[in-house]
Amino acid sequence: MSRFPQSSHRTIGDACHTRGYRGFIDFGGAIGTGGADGVLSLTTSHGYQVVPYFYFGGGLSLDYHFIYGTFLPIFANARVNFINNYITPFFDVKVGYSPIGSGLYFSPTIGVDYSMNRNIGLTFSLGYQMQGADIDRETWYYYGGWYGGYGGYSSSTVKENLGGVVMKFGVHF
Numbered sequence: 689m690s691r692f693p694q695s696s697h698r699t700i701g702d703a704c705h706t707r708g709y710r711g712f713i714d715f716g717g718a719i720g721t722g723g724a725d726g727v728l729s730l731t732t733s734h735g736y737q738v739v740p741y742f743y744f745g746g747g748l749s750l751d752y753h754f755i756y757g758t759f760l761p762i763f764a765n766a767r768v769n770f771i772n773n774y775i776t777p778f779f780d781v782k783v784g785y786s787p788i789g790s791g792l793y794f795s796p797t798i799g800v801d802y803s804m805n806r807n808i809g810l811t812f813s814l815g816y817q818m819q820g821a822d823i824d825r826e827t828w829y830y831y832g833g834w835y836g837g838y839g840g841y842s843s844s845t846v847k848e849n850l851g852g853v854v855m856k857f858g859v860h861f
Contacts, residue, residue: 705740705772706806712747712765716856718817725755727817727852733765733782740772747782749793751819753850759819761786761793774803780813791820791847795854809860817854822847 711734718727728751735745744766751759763784770777782795797815804810827842 705737705769705776705803707737707739710735710737710743710745710860712745712811712858712860714811714813714856714858716813716854716858718852718854720850720852725753725850727754727819727850727854728752729817729854729856731782731856731858733763735765741769743767743769749782751786751817753819756789756821756823756850759786759789759791759793759821761819763793763795769801774809776801776803778811778813780815786819786821789819789821791822791849792818793820794818797854797856799856801860807861811856811858811860813854813856813858815854816851818849818851820847821850 712732714731716729718729720726729749731747731749733745733747735743737743746764749761749763751761753759761784763782765780765782767778767780778799778801780797780799782793784793785791786793795815795817797813799811799813802810822845825844825846
C-alpha cells in the first residue's frame with residue numbers, strides 16, 4: 689500500500705460562482721465625508737448567479753447613522769466577477785431607495801471573494817455609500833441689543849446626501 693500526498697491545489701470547480709441562487713450577508717461601516725456622519729451597516733442580498741461572471745439580485749440594508757438615526761434602504765444589486773476562480777476580484781453596485789429617511793441609496797464597491805468550497809465563501813469590499821435623506825433643521829435666533837429685541841425659532845426640512853467611504857466583510861452562500 690503506497691501513500692501519495694494529497695494535492696493542495698484548488699480548482700475553479702471549488703468556486704461557488706455556479707448558476708443558481710446566491711445570497712450575501714455583509715457587515716461593515718462607513719466614515720462620513722463632507723459633513724456626513726459615520727454609519728454601521730448590515731446588508732443582505734439574494735438573487736441569481738446568471739453565469740460565473742454576473743449576479744443580479746435585490747436586498748435590504750439596516751444602516752445606523754450616528755447622528756441621523758436608522759435608515760432601511762431597499763435596493764437592486766448587480767455584481768461582476770472579473771475571473772472565475774476561488775479567489776475572485778469583483779465590482780458590486782447597489783441602487784435603491786429608503787422609505788425611512790426618504791432618499792436614494794447608492795453603493796458601488798470593489799472587493800475580493802474567497803470561496804471556501806462550492807457552498808460558502810467570504811468577501812471583503814471597499815467603496816462608497818450614499819444615502820439621500822430628509823433632515824430636520826432647527827434654528828433659534830435673537831436680534832436685539834442691551835434693552836430689548838426679539839427672537840424666535842424656525843424649523844425646516846432639507847434634503848441631504850449622507851455619503852462615506854465604506855468597508856464591509858461578509859459571507860456568501
